[in-house]
Amino acid sequence: MAMDDFDAMIHRTLIDYLIHTKQHELAAVILDGEVCSKYIFDRYELPEFDRFFIDIPAAAYPLIGSNAQSQQALTAAIRKVASGQKPEHMPDIPVGEIAVSFRIKLLTVEPGWEVITRSLLANPKGANQALVSDIASDGRPLHKWNELRYASKSEIAVAQELEQRQVLFFPLAVGVRAETGKHWKDHREADFVVCDNGNWGILEVSYHPDRYEMDAEKTRWFKKSGILCVEHFPAERCYKEPEAVVNEFLSLLAKHKR
Numbered sequence: 001m002a003m004d005d006f007d008a009m010i011h012r013t014l015i016d017y018l019i020h021t022k023q024h025e026l027a028a029v030i031l032d033g034e035v036c037s038k039y040i041f042d043r044y045e046l047p048e049f050d051r052f053f054i055d056i057p058a059a060a061y062p063l064i065g066s067n068a069q070s071q072q073a074l075t076a077a078i079r080k081v082a083s084g085q086k087p088e089h090m091p092d093i094p095v096g097e098i099a100v101s102f103r104i105k106l107l108t109v110e111p112g113w114e115v116i117t118r119s120l121l122a123n124p125k126g127a128n129q130a131l132v133s134d135i136a137s138d139g140r141p142l143h144k145w146n147e148l149r150y151a152s153k154s155e156i157a158v159a160q161e162l163e164q165r166q167v168l169f170f171p172l173a174v175g176v177r178a179e180t181g182k183h184w185k186d187h188r189e190a191d192f193v194v195c196d197n198g199n200w201g202i203l204e205v206s207y208h209p210d211r212y213e214m215d216a217e218k219t220r221w222f223k224k225s226g227i228l229c230v231e232h233f234p235a236e237r238c239y240k241e242p243e244a245v246v247n248e249f250l251s252l253l254a255k256h257k258r
Helices: 005-020 024-031 068-082 113-122 131-136 153-165 212-223 235-240 242-254
Strands: 034-041 047-056 099-104 143-145 148-150 168-176 187-196 199-206 229-234
Touching: 005 024, 005 034, 005 068, 024 047, 024 068, 024 153, 047 068, 068 099, 143 153, 148 153, 148 168, 153 168, 153 187, 153 199, 153 235, 153 242, 187 212, 187 242, 199 212, 199 235, 199 242, 212 229, 229 235, 229 242, 235 242
Parallel strands: 047 099, 199 229
Antiparallel strands: 034 047, 143 148, 168 187, 187 199
16 A cells, blocks of 8 residues: 555655664665554544554565564654654644554555566576675575675675665676686675776675785786776774765775776
8 A cells, every 4th residue: 555645754754864873774674665654543433543554575574573673773763753743634643652563565466467476486597696605605694685695784784875875786796707717716706896977896895804815816806807996895884884985985986987
């Protein structure tokens, strides 16, 4: 069901609030979701506010449905945004401890959806995305966000910031340059291949400060093919300050304009 104008404004303001309070992961989770206010009627048939539902896309719901901390944070945020607001033709939203519930957002039924789904089930495709990270993980599960795989929450934070800016990027993309004929010597995986205003560069999330030689070799490998902007940022900074990291990277990338 589509949001009415008031619920759409609460949804938009909630996302803005989460961004400004540095809760980027939660903002990204509900970006494609909805907020729905529910009213009930008393014995005199007068409406009174009951609760807000936050509807979350099915792919993102596992991040919230079983995570009490995330639920508490979203509940606190919508209370800040909605308390005391005045919807048209309905009673005001109460101030304070308003009820909030979480549920999966229902999909619109599109013509021919069964045919498309059968095709996807019958012909699953493999992917090169995160191929090297998957092999190097020693069986440890990679993180998933928006149907793509990432090696860490630091990478997800950067991805969410790039998504917010609508910048084109390729996460954990495998590059191949067949120089040696030896399979893995000819492969390199970039954390983020980024294209902004026609400029191409690579943003790397660095986890180990003592891996300078390996990082330097990887940087030279990409620069050999003409990708000259290859920048490394500490994983902790990427997680805590993704906005500042992306700002700095895009500023450096702009200086490589040809």
